[in-house]
Structure formats: structure tokens, C-alpha cells
Amino acid sequence: MSELETLILHGHYGTPNPLKVMILLEELGLPYKHVQVDITKVKEEPYTQLNPNGRLPTLEDPNTGLVLWESAPIVEYLVDTYDKAGRLTLRSFPESYHLKQFLALQSSGQGPYYGQWVFFARYLPGEAVAIARYKDQLLRVWSVLDKILEGKEYLVGGKCTYADLSFVAWEDGMRVKFPEFGLEKRASEYPNYNAWYQRLIARPAVAKALRINREEMAKAAAK
Amino acid sequence: MSELETLILHGHYGTPNPLKVMILLEELGLPYKHVQVDITKVKEEPYTQLNPNGRLPTLEDPNTGLVLWESAPIVEYLVDTYDKAGRLTLRSFPESYHLKQFLALQSSGQGPYYGQWVFFARYLPGEAVAIARYKDQLLRVWSVLDKILEGKEYLVGGKCTYADLSFVAWEDGMRVKFPEFGLEKRASEYPNYNAWYQRLIARPAVAKALRINREEMAKAAAK
Known part of the structure; x- marks a missing residue:
């Protein structure tokens, strides 16, 4: 190219x-x-x-x-x-829509909630109720993905697609840039989720x- | 059909x-x-x-x-x-992607923030800092759309599309179901935005x- x-x-x-x-x-x-x-x-x-x-x-x-x-x-x-x-995609039906579904989960359900946690934790650390709320939301997203990924390597169609890859950036942000949240340790409680994430970040x-x-x-x- | x-x-x-x-x-x-x-x-x-x-x-x-x-x-x-x-769509380039852009703004930038306001206002009304934050976010979204809609009837391509329509449900929720927020009155401060919204809800x-x-x-x- x-x-x-x-x-x-x-x-x-x-x-x-x-x-x-x-x-x-x-x-x-x-x-x-x-x-x-x-x-x-x-x-x-x-x-x-x-x-x-x-x-x-x-x-x-x-x-x-x-x-x-x-x-x-x-x-x-x-x-x-x-x-x-x-x-990095599936153009068959219904898989093409299931990819959009997971991209939407990432962009409306993962990103905004992780983002709210970061905002409160960094700029308003006294707001304990809000911080706890967004931590719960993050762990809820992990738990949902952990169940979906049971027995699967990737979210849809047995291959790595843009939908899987879309989750990496926020996850990396939370684990690596906010070590004080201790998420790296907690991740082992969500083994399917964590194995999937490790699989994604191992891609060159x-x-x-x-x-x-x-x-x-x-x-x-x-x- | x-x-x-x-x-x-x-x-x-x-x-x-x-x-x-x-x-x-x-x-x-x-x-x-x-x-x-x-x-x-x-x-x-x-x-x-x-x-x-x-x-x-x-x-x-x-x-x-x-x-x-x-x-x-x-x-x-x-x-x-x-x-x-x-x-209700535009299949030409680049309009088709601009419709997706506004759908994404709605689903990742309008819905989640409006939703956080509702959550705190309804269930944790003592959380004044969080409530003020999400009110600011709502008014910010209004202000952005108000500027985009200057001199325009609809967001993209001069016609009503799914992108315009996607904004109605949350807006209705905030104005009608939470009259205590007083948003109906504030809306007149955002004339292009408000005229567009009235245009949308007037559709049969x-x-x-x-x-x-x-x-x-x-x-x-x-x-």
C-alpha cells in the first residue's frame, strides 16, 4: 500500500x-x-x-x-x-451485525464508564460514591465479557476482528496508566476475559x- | 409490508x-x-x-x-x-460516514451522559458534584449541536435521517420525564438545536x- x-x-x-x-x-x-x-x-x-x-x-x-x-x-x-x-472483519449475516453490536458495547458501555472513573479518580478523588459506581461498572463489563468469552477465543465467528481490537485501548489505559486501581491483579478473577485480552495485546x-x-x-x- | x-x-x-x-x-x-x-x-x-x-x-x-x-x-x-x-439515510460518500459519526455522538456522547445525570438525580440526589458534572455535559452537547445546526434543518445532507432521529428518545426523557430539571425553559437558549428538536417531534x-x-x-x- x-x-x-x-x-x-x-x-x-x-x-x-x-x-x-x-x-x-x-x-x-x-x-x-x-x-x-x-x-x-x-x-x-x-x-x-x-x-x-x-x-x-x-x-x-x-x-x-x-x-x-x-x-x-x-x-x-x-x-x-x-x-x-x-x-479483521466478517461480512456474512448475522456476524456483520454482531460485530457492530460489540463495537457499540465498547464505545457506549466500556469507554464512557471507564472514562468517568478516570475523571473522578484523577480530578475529584473525594467523590467516593461516583468512583465506586464506575468501578462497579468496569467489573460488570469484565464479568459480561468473561461469560460471553467462555469457550471462545474471540467475540464473534472464531477470529480476531475490529470488535475485539476496539476494547484494547481503554483496557490498557485503566491497567497500565492507573496502576493504583490494582486492576492487573483483579483481572485473574475473570479468566476468559483476561486470556482474551492477553491474546489481543500479544498481536505484533x-x-x-x-x-x-x-x-x-x-x-x-x-x- | x-x-x-x-x-x-x-x-x-x-x-x-x-x-x-x-x-x-x-x-x-x-x-x-x-x-x-x-x-x-x-x-x-x-x-x-x-x-x-x-x-x-x-x-x-x-x-x-x-x-x-x-x-x-x-x-x-x-x-x-x-x-x-x-x-431515512444517505448512502453516498462521505455522507454515509457522517451519519454514523452522529449516531456515535448520540450513543456514546449523549445517551451515557444524560443517563448518568438521571441516575444520580434519581437515586443519589445528595451527589451534587456528579449531578452538576452531567448537567454541564448535557448543556455542552446542546451547545455543540446548536452550532452544527446553524443555518441547517438537519445534521447531514439537508434531510431528516436516522442520525437526527436517534437523538429524540433521550432528549424526550430528560425534558418530559424530569420536568424538575427545567430543561424545557433552558432549550430556548439554544435556538437552532431547539428548532431542530421541535421539527423532529412534529413528524407523525x-x-x-x-x-x-x-x-x-x-x-x-x-x-
């Missing part, structure tokens, strides 16, 4: 949704640049000209002229456009995206 | 995501039944056999054999399958879905 122009991912090393897209970009072997947007200026121009919602990420694809925000449709766009062989493209993310963080910390 | 078998929507009158699907079912003129699931047993069998995530809604379509949960992919499935004429199919929802509520209250 060397004839492709470089895709521009507007994101930030410290927030998981751009990393969710990076994992797909790496899996699909696409040329891309991760532009670090100043997180304190994300709700101001010029960024809001790209994304009036003032959130990260936004993808610009010069190959098609598309500007798209919200990580879930970006993932779908990348797979529709650049995974013609269907390596996922490992590479996570490594790049660590390097971006280290570079920012050294400034 | 009288040859179609009745679709089964597993939901509950008191929560907005099933209503989001009902609005699409009404718009598409599909035969359906809204089965009221006992909300206190949603995380138990037999419902979790249908939806292991224990949330509402789940759609069963006997015409295709599909069982699908998460309201956003259900909306996409209904449009893909039963809106062949493209009355939307009005019908909202009326059925009120009847379901009244019937449950009379028990």
Missing part, C-alpha cells in the same frame, strides 16, 4: 480513543501520522473547525478526502475502505501501537 | 433506548411488538440468554432470524434492511412513538 498518502490522526497520547484508532491503523499496515492536539485547546479553534464536538480523535484521509470524528465510525471506515480481504500490530503510545507519553513527560 | 412477520422489541417504557428503536420502527412502518421486560430482572435469566449484557433493548426479527442488542446497531440494521428506498411517526410510550407509562402507573 505504499502508493497511499499518509492518513492524519488528530489525537493525544494520554487518552484512549486515538489509540483505539492507531491499533487499527497498525493492524491494517496503513501509513499514518499521529498529530498530538493540545488537550487544553481541544474545545477551541482551530481544532473545532475539524471536530465541532471538541473531542479526540479526528481522522483525515487525504486518499478519499474524508474528515471523520468519533472513534467507532473511524474504525468502521478503515475496515470498509482498507480491509478489502476481510482480515497491537504491541507496536501500545509501544508507540508509551514512547509518545515518555517524550511528552521529558519535555 | 403486510407480508412481514412482527418484529419483537424487548424494552421498557421507562428507559430511552428502546424508544429510540421504536421511533425507527414507526418511521419505517414496520409491524412490531414492544415487550416490557421487568427492569429488576434484566440482569438475570431468561433475559440474559437474549442479551448477556443485561441492558435494553434487544431486537428479535423473525423475518431474518437476527437477535441483536445495542440500540445503535439495531437502528443501522433496520435502515439497511427495511429502508431500501433510502428515505415520531409523535406516534412518543404517544405510545406515554400510554405504556400510564398503563404501568395505573397497575
Whole structure:
């Protein structure tokens, strides 16, 4: 795919949704640049000209002229456009809809709840009731996925798809960037879930995206 | 479409995501039944056999054999399958992805935040910090949509689509079911947003879905 122009991912090393897209970009072997947007200026121009919602990420694809925000449709766009062989998707019925179902669970049921925990724990650590609520929600998501994954390697159709991969970024954020939550230890209580997660992060493209993310963080910390 | 078998929507009158699907079912003129699931047993069998995530809604379509949960992919499935004429969608590029973008904003940015407000306001009214946070988030979503809708009747492509319609159910929930929040009055501060919302609820199919929802509520209250 060397004839492709470089895709521009507007994101930030410290927030998981751009990393969710990076994992797909790496899996699909696409040329891309991760532009670090100043997180304190994300709700101001010029960024809001790209994304009036003032959130990260936004993808610009010069190959098609598309500007798209919200990580879930970006993932779908990348797979529709650049995974013609269907390596990371299932185009059969009903599997294609079950993939969308799990992507929706991730983007409306995992991301927002994990995000609320991080918000309260980091900025309002005195809000014990809210923090406990979101911890319960995280463990509930783990428990649901643990049951779904019983006897299975992947969520749908026996192969790794974009739906599985979409869960990695927030999970990594919670386990690695917030070691004080002790989630790495708790994970062994959810063996199917944890084995699946280890299987996903062992993939070379996922490992590479996570490594790049660590390097971006280290570079920012050294400034 | 009288040859179609009745679709089964597993939901509950008191929560907005099933209503989001009902609005699409009404718009598409599909035969359906809204089965009221006992909300206190949603995380138990037999419902979790249908939806292991224990949330509402789940759609069963006997015409295709599909069982699908998460309201956003259900909306996409209904449009893909039963809106062949493209009355409520745009299948051109890049509009088709912009519709997905707004559906994602609704399902990951509107629904979860409105839902957190309702949760704290109803069950933990002493949690003032959390309640203020989610009120700010709601007004932020209004302000973003108000700007996007400046000079426009609808979000994408100058016509009403599933993306516009997906916002109605939560908005109705907040304005009508929680009059104590005073949102009906505040809405006039966001004129483009409010005009768009009034345009949507004036549609006969939307009005019908909202009326059925009120009847379901009244019937449950009379028990």
C-alpha cells in the first residue's frame, strides 16, 4: 500500500480513543501520522473547525478526502475502505451485525464508564460514591465479557476482528496508566476475559501501537 | 409490508433506548411488538440468554432470524434492511460516514451522559458534584449541536435521517420525564438545536412513538 498518502490522526497520547484508532491503523499496515492536539485547546479553534464536538480523535484521509470524528465510525471506515480481504472483519449475516453490536458495547458501555472513573479518580478523588459506581461498572463489563468469552477465543465467528481490537485501548489505559486501581491483579478473577485480552495485546500490530503510545507519553513527560 | 412477520422489541417504557428503536420502527412502518421486560430482572435469566449484557433493548426479527442488542446497531440494521428506498439515510460518500459519526455522538456522547445525570438525580440526589458534572455535559452537547445546526434543518445532507432521529428518545426523557430539571425553559437558549428538536417531534411517526410510550407509562402507573 505504499502508493497511499499518509492518513492524519488528530489525537493525544494520554487518552484512549486515538489509540483505539492507531491499533487499527497498525493492524491494517496503513501509513499514518499521529498529530498530538493540545488537550487544553481541544474545545477551541482551530481544532473545532475539524471536530465541532471538541473531542479526540479526528481522522483525515487525504486518499478519499474524508474528515471523520468519533472513534467507532473511524474504525468502521478503515475496515470498509482498507480491509478489502476481510482480515479483521466478517461480512456474512448475522456476524456483520454482531460485530457492530460489540463495537457499540465498547464505545457506549466500556469507554464512557471507564472514562468517568478516570475523571473522578484523577480530578475529584473525594467523590467516593461516583468512583465506586464506575468501578462497579468496569467489573460488570469484565464479568459480561468473561461469560460471553467462555469457550471462545474471540467475540464473534472464531477470529480476531475490529470488535475485539476496539476494547484494547481503554483496557490498557485503566491497567497500565492507573496502576493504583490494582486492576492487573483483579483481572485473574475473570479468566476468559483476561486470556482474551492477553491474546489481543500479544498481536505484533497491537504491541507496536501500545509501544508507540508509551514512547509518545515518555517524550511528552521529558519535555 | 403486510407480508412481514412482527418484529419483537424487548424494552421498557421507562428507559430511552428502546424508544429510540421504536421511533425507527414507526418511521419505517414496520409491524412490531414492544415487550416490557421487568427492569429488576434484566440482569438475570431468561433475559440474559437474549442479551448477556443485561441492558435494553434487544431486537428479535423473525423475518431474518437476527437477535441483536445495542440500540445503535439495531437502528443501522433496520435502515439497511427495511429502508431500501433510502428515505431515512444517505448512502453516498462521505455522507454515509457522517451519519454514523452522529449516531456515535448520540450513543456514546449523549445517551451515557444524560443517563448518568438521571441516575444520580434519581437515586443519589445528595451527589451534587456528579449531578452538576452531567448537567454541564448535557448543556455542552446542546451547545455543540446548536452550532452544527446553524443555518441547517438537519445534521447531514439537508434531510431528516436516522442520525437526527436517534437523538429524540433521550432528549424526550430528560425534558418530559424530569420536568424538575427545567430543561424545557433552558432549550430556548439554544435556538437552532431547539428548532431542530421541535421539527423532529412534529413528524407523525415520531409523535406516534412518543404517544405510545406515554400510554405504556400510564398503563404501568395505573397497575
